[in-house]
Amino acid sequence: MPVVRTADLQSHQLHGSTFTPLIRPATGSAELCVWRLEVGPATTGVSHRILREEAFVLLSGSIALTIEGESHTLTPGDAAVAPAGSTISLTTTDLPATVMVTAPVGFTGELPDGTIVNPPWVN
Template sequence: MSIIKSPPSPTHILGGARFTSLATPSRGSNETAIWQVEIEPGTPATPHSLSREEVFVVLDGKASVRIGGKAGIAAKGDAIVVPSDTEFELTNEGDDMLRLMCCFPVGGQARVGDKAFTPPWAE
């Protein structure tokens, strides 16, 4: 059994988004990376795709989601499933902080334009 203690503060900050790595290879997981992301209201989305499926669970707030050109709203308790190789974007739909839990297979990569990389909060 492994218990990985939560870091005392976000581990990565990118614009109006704060990422907190919870279970990642650098923190002790082998197959699944899990992190929390907090997105400030008004933070613009970065359209991107992923080499593997990613699942988000909305913890607080409302997310405006566009996956493969289809739009929707996800609220507290909803799960968002992003298929691999499908462009998506996610923004904060409300006036309060949007908090999500994210699950992504270790080794998966994000793609923005022609650039593929492992998100640092998933390493």
């Protein structure tokens, strides 16, 4: 049974946020990816289109999650799912936030300029 130890994790920085992979092909998963997303206070995330479904569970802080132009404020314990092909963004308040995120293996995103992002935390 593959076990992922916190001490062995390597985090990635992108757009002012920290992505820490937990479950992914490199740790033995064939279908699922799970990562911890830490977003600093007063951060406005980059709007992007996701090419696969993505789910979010807010662990701490508060975020506004916008999916296809519809924004909802999440508080700890709240969850949301963004369908494949949707445009999303995430904004924090004056407090930092920690989000557990899951998506299928092969997850990618597309930035507004057309750049495809193949996140290293899902490989």
